[in-house]
Amino acid sequence: MNASTVLTTSAVADRHSRGANAGIGLWVFMGVATTLFLLFITAYVMRMNASDWSAIAMPWQLWVSTALLLAGSVLLQQASKAAQGLHWGQAGSLLLAGGACAWVFLGVQLWAWQALYAQHVMPAGNPAASFFYLLTALHGLHVAGGLVAWGVITHDFWRRPDPVRDAWRMALCARYWHFLLAVWALLFATLGGLTPEVVRFICGPA
Template sequence: MSAALGRFPTNAHRGSDGGGRPGDTHASAASIGLWVFMGVATALFSLFIVAYVMRMSGEDAITIALPWQLWLSSALLVAGSAALQWSVGASRGRNPARARRLLLAGGLCAIGFLCVQLWAWQSLLGAQVMPAGNPAGSFFYLLTAMHGLHLTGGLAAWAWTAHDAWPEPARAAWRIALCARYWHFMLAVWLVLFGLLGWVTPEVARFICGTS
């Protein structure tokens, strides 16, 4: 199967004499599939956000101090998203060396993001903020874990894309573009979660829920 997928970018450069362009068809199908997946993921995270706000409106909810490492991890995810977007432009502009460097940088920034998130977990655990007990702490671990799992899945796709694109990035520019789109999505989700965890206090949650 991987060999067959590897031939699609080559076919994408052929003309449409009599049979269309199979590479374009495959890229369009993959793009639609990614949009559908991101829609499902958006619905999932939306449900978690609603649950968080409702739970934080309870009388037992206490705000936790977010570890400073989250600012570092956020910067890494922003950098990774930008690097992948620039890699798309470099691959389409026939600059393979720059495309490879930026593609590699995007993945390494995502790996760094996950490592710093684990560092943030250790910091909270050291401050006796456990997964069970305080609703804010429980949701912190749940939401960051869910986001981390989605990004880990994206890293698997990134590794496949990097392997396929390394010899000639221009032939896999559409795959790099899909990775960049997913990274932008993961960045947007993380910024929402970061704002939610940092600024939706019990008082704000009660105001939203109309119980203040």
């Protein structure tokens, strides 16, 4: 085994080590973020029994948001698989498409907010509306943070390609998008389907 082979093997091992460490860091971050969302949802449920609570109708745009986030999650998973299979052209196209879905997701979320504003559903005055804006904004910030990472991955993929690094980066990006989708599904179900009657049925009378 010559020196160049040793160097190459060492570099590959280093990249795999970085990927493993980044994966652990992402799991920790997702655990913390999940706890944060669950705390807000718990507060939402506890607040529902107040006399000033007035449920709001979910704007239809949220269904479009859900479809976009689902599509982005699937596309990024396929991008990760393509990268692992060394199909770099396909991986790059899927990576771009997945990120585009996330950008459109944020635009549709703003559209949903505008639709509520047009119906005079404001953040202040109704706790249900306040929680809606708070929770969707918090989730949107997590999507925006994911897009920052996606931008770095996409830039490096096209400008400074590295097969090992790009493969584990795309895998982590896909994992984070699955997390965003799961959180959004929980939020959507909570905001759109949970009512004081349902809470009392599940938890019993206060």
